[in-house]
Every structure is written in C-alpha cells, then in structure tokens.
Amino acid sequence: MTWDDYADGWDEDEGARAYSRAAFECLTRLADSRGVPLAGARALDFGCGTGLLTEKLAPVCGAIVAMDTSAKMVERLRQKIDRFGLTNVVPTTAALEKLVHQEPTLLADGFDFVVCSSVCAFLDDYFGAVANLVCVMKPGGLFVQWDWELDREAEEPHGLTRNQIVQALTASGLKNTQVETAFEVPLGGVTMRPLLGVGQKPT
Template identity: 30%
Template sequence: MERKNFDIVASTWDEEPRRVKLAADIGAAIKDTVPLSADWDGMDYGCGTGLLTLDLAPALHSMVGLDSSQGMVDRLTAKCSATGIQNTRAIRCDLEQGEPPVGPFHLVTSAMTLHHILEIVPLLTSLRGLLHPGGWVALADLETEDGSFHDNPTGVFHHGFSREELEGFLAQAGFTSIAVRKATTMRKGERVYSVLLAVAVNP
C-alpha cells in the first residue's frame, strides 16, 4: 500500500487557512468535551506541524507531537524553538510499524489522521496501551464522505467514518465511555465536509 509522503508538503502545510481553522475548531471541541488538567501529559498522534498539538499544550503539563514524517516533526520542533514553548516536543515515530512508543499519557489526541491508517483497531489498541488507566483519547476525523475530499487519493484508506464505525472501533480496542459528536465542518471549494470527534476512556 502506497503511503503519502508528507515530508514534501511540510514546509508549506500551515499556509492553508482552512487547515489552521480546522485545528483550532478541533481543539475547541476537545476542550469542550474532555476534562483537561494542567497535571496531564498529552500526546498528539499524527501531529503534522503541530497545529492541534500547540493549541492544546497550554492546557496541559506537557505535550508530545508524534508523527512518522521527519519533515513535519522538524517543523513542529522549529515552531517550539522560535516561540520559546517549553512543554512541547516532537518525535518521529511510526506506531503502525511497531516502533517503540513513549508514554504513558493522560490524553492521546489525533486530528485527520485515522483515514490514512489502514488497520484502525490495532492502532487504537496501541494508543490505549500508551494511556494511564482512566486516560482519554480524543480523535477527530472526517464523517463518511464520497471520496471527493482528497484531490490525491494516495495513502487515503478510508473516505471518512460513520459515528457507528468509530464507536465500534473504540469498543473493539477496549475503550469505554465512548461518545462521538460533530466537531466542526470544513469547506473545500463548493463542498462542506463534516468532521467528527470521538472520545473514550481507557478503563
């Protein structure tokens, strides 16, 4: 299966206003849904350039951005250096390839990453293994769409997800207290796409 090369788009990723807005909207939905604490250590899976990572970092004790793209990790590291952010760091790591993760965490987040993951339940099981007992996941991704969202389908394995699918995946991975809500919408051209937020707890 061919994966998308995110290294080649890392340097210009933040220049798309809708991506910046989407991350802020998802961050707001997470803050509205999850009881964040200044004592918590968090991890943002598939962090990209850290748009969501840095949005949530001020509310937490620490934040780790995890991504398989070195280019994206370098961008987040540069942002932290440029702005003097002390509680956030970026790590290149590919959980799908079984690379050793860091942790444990009180919160694991992800924004618009799941549709690039071939096998969802094994990944969610890995994420649950990174959480403290009672820790939360908050995962945002497209609601089921017709395949028109991506101009280039390389590395896109799912055209979004239904609420029922996300609930089922999380249950299979062993999570409890599962809830799925609409986080925001994203406009591309004439089309408007719905983005869901799924939250759950590691029992």
C-alpha cells in the same frame, strides 16, 4: 505524494488552521464535560503534523509527546518549538510500536489524553493503532479523534464511518464512547463537518 510533500505549506493552509482551531475548542469543551482536566495533563498528539494542535495544547498541558512519521512535518514542529520556546513538547518521528522499545521513558507515565486530529482515516491499520494507543493511556484518560466522515458517493471516497469509529473504540476496551459531528466550520463556500470520536479508558 507523501506527507513530507505537504509539510512546507501546511501551516499556511487555511483549512488545516481552521480545523485545528475548531478541534482544540472541541477538546476544551470535551475535557470540561468529561471532568478530565486539560490543565497540567500529559497528552500524546498522534499524527501531529507540523503541530497546529500541539502548539495550542502546549500552554495548557503539562507535557506533550508529539508523534508523526513524516520527518518533514516534525521538522516544522521542531522549528516552532525553538521559535516559541515550547519546552514541554517532545517531538518524535518514531512509529508507536518502535517508540515503546526505543524511548520507553517517554511513554512510561501514560497519557491523560491521546488526540488524533485528522489522522486515523489515513492509517493502514486504524483498529490496531487505536489498540496500541489505548495501551499507553492512563486509566480514566480520554482518547479523542477527529476525522472526515466517509461519503461513499464522493468521486474519491475517503474517511471513516460512524460505525467504524464506534467499533474501533469499543474493540480497544474504551468506555463511554461518543461519536457525533465534531464542529461545523464554513470555509471557502463549503462547510467542514468532521466526526468526533471519543472514548475513556476504564479506571
């Protein structure tokens, strides 16, 4: 299975919907507590999928670049942009390293927020990706990720440890890092309890 195979049913998946709702509420609280306003901000939604988080950011933020390497996920997002008139969202399937060369103007102004909702644990090079993402942030900007916590006892272990997140954020030069349980949302007899990782680019 590739991410393209998940695109058609993604928006109907109650887990994905609940996760993105909780992530947005978490981000709103975080922006307030860190004093980095979401209103009018430039945001990069890295690994945006079909845009479940992007569509919540759009009415608040000034501009959003929504990036995902799955063409089908981004196609779903493009349909929403047309349907809902999300004129401040620019979708792209270009990988970050290529985007820097192919569409430098998209990145030139830098981002107040880089958000990664359930993406980082799926990356081949998590540490390298964080380093690249920090390069396109504005000084004072917030890097925010939500990911499943690694359970080594699980049948198919998946996710990140708190230590891995602290190390990746710190190695990329982010300050005021914070790693904790992001939210607790009951769903179908289990409780979704992902991790939140946050860091701020030095001014």
